[in-house]
Amino acid sequence: xxxxxxxxxxxxLKTGQSMTLQCAQDMNHNSMYxxxxxxxxGLRLIYYSASEGTTDKGEVPNxxxxxxxxxxxxxxxxxxxxxxQTSVYFCASREGGAGGYTFGSGTRLTVV
Amino acid sequence: xKEVEQNSGPLSVPEGAxxxxxxxxxxxxxxxxxxxxxxxxxxxxxxxxIYSNGDKEDGRFTAQLNKASQYVSLLIRDSQPxxxxxxxCAVRNTxxxxxxxxxxxxxxx
Numbered sequence: 001x002x003x004x005x006x007x008x009x010x011x012x013l014k015t016g017q018s019m020t021l022q023c024a025q026d027m028n029h030n031s032m033y034x035x036x037x038x039x040x041x042g043l044r045l046i047y048y049s050a051s052e053g054t055t056d057k058g059e060v061p062n063x064x065x066x067x068x069x070x071x072x073x074x075x076x077x078x079x080x081x082x083x084x085q086t087s088v089y090f091c092a093s094r095e096g097g098a099g100g101y102t103f104g105s106g107t108r109l110t111v112v
Numbered sequence: 113x114k115e116v117e118q119n120s121g122p123l124s125v126p127e128g129a130x131x132x133x134x135x136x137x138x139x140x141x142x143x144x145x146x147x148x149x150x151x152x153x154x155x156x157x158x159x160x161x162i163y164s165n166g167d168k169e170d171g172r173f174t175a176q177l178n179k180a181s182q183y184v185s186l187l188i189r190d191s192q193p194x195x196x197x198x199x200x201c202a203v204r205n206t207x208x209x210x211x212x213x214x215x216x217x218x219x220x221x
Contacts, residue, residue, distance in 0.1 A: 031207055040120070042200065042213035043156070050207040058208065090155060092209075100146060100158040101202075101209055 002026055004104035006091050012110045013081045021076040021107050023091030031094040032074035033101065034058075034066060036087040043090065049074055081111045115139060116203050118212035127221050131188040135201030135212055138182065145177055145184045146202040149195075150214065156200055159186070191219045 007022045025032065030051050035043040035058075045058030049068040063085060065077045074093075078085060091104040117136050125131045133147075144163040148156035162168045162175040162184065174187040184203075188195055198214040 033209065035211075040213065043202075043211040045208060045210060048207060056207075059210070094209075100161050103155040103157075105155050 004091055004093055004102050006104035006107050008107060010108050012112065014112060015082060017081050018079050021089055023075065023104060024073045025093040027093060027102065029093035029095045031096065033092040034076045035090045035092065037090060038087050046076065083111045085109065086111045115210045116201055116212035118201050118215045120213055121216040122218045123215055124218045124220060125191050127191060127193060127219055129191050131191045131217055133186040133199050133215050135184045136182055137203045139205050140182065142203045142205045144204045147175060147186045148200040148202060150198045150200055193219050193221055195219050
């Protein structure tokens with residue numbers, strides 16, 4: 001099983017450009033999450049989707065939008081990238097109950 | 113006040129010693145508690161989780177939870193240099209998983 005797959009792995013954007021980060025999981029998990037990680041800040045929750053058809057804001061949602069396309073896929077969109085969005089983005093999924101979260105390998109985004 | 117707090121470290125311990133990592137959380141409604149390990153440049157990997165008061169052991173790792181004190185800890189016995197990483201505490205309430213900023217552990221030979 002691939003687990004959680006994120007694309008792309010690396011991306012450089014110019015300020016004002018838009019892009020979509022893709023995430024797919026093959027574990028039939030109900031819940032999916034987007035985090036960003038900055039040095040010294042830990043992982044901060046951007047948006048999450050508890051189930052197909054629902055999305056909710058996390059700790060730092062400003063400047064982002066998400067789409068839960070189906071049970072497998074959860075995308076994160078930057079409409080107008082800013083240098084403050086330079087970060088490592090992680091997607092995660094969870095089956096439900098008390099179990100743990102599985103993370104993708106991350107997308108390293110630089111906005112210049 | 114941050115929802116999940118950890119000392120950033122570094123915590124330095126000699127090989128073979130017990131490393132003790134601590135975490136406090138603010139939301140009394142939190143339901144389950146996780147410890148992740150993250151090597152530099154890699155994604156977090158789950159070590160273990162706990163949801164009942166008391167201790168939970170898995171190999172060299174023991175998680176301890178005290179809901180009254182809103183405190184969760186991770187003990188690593190017989191620490192190895194390969195345990196050198198950042199350890200992230202995370203707390204779940206309903207569907208949200210909130211992380212602390214992590215504690216960097218250094219195990220020296």
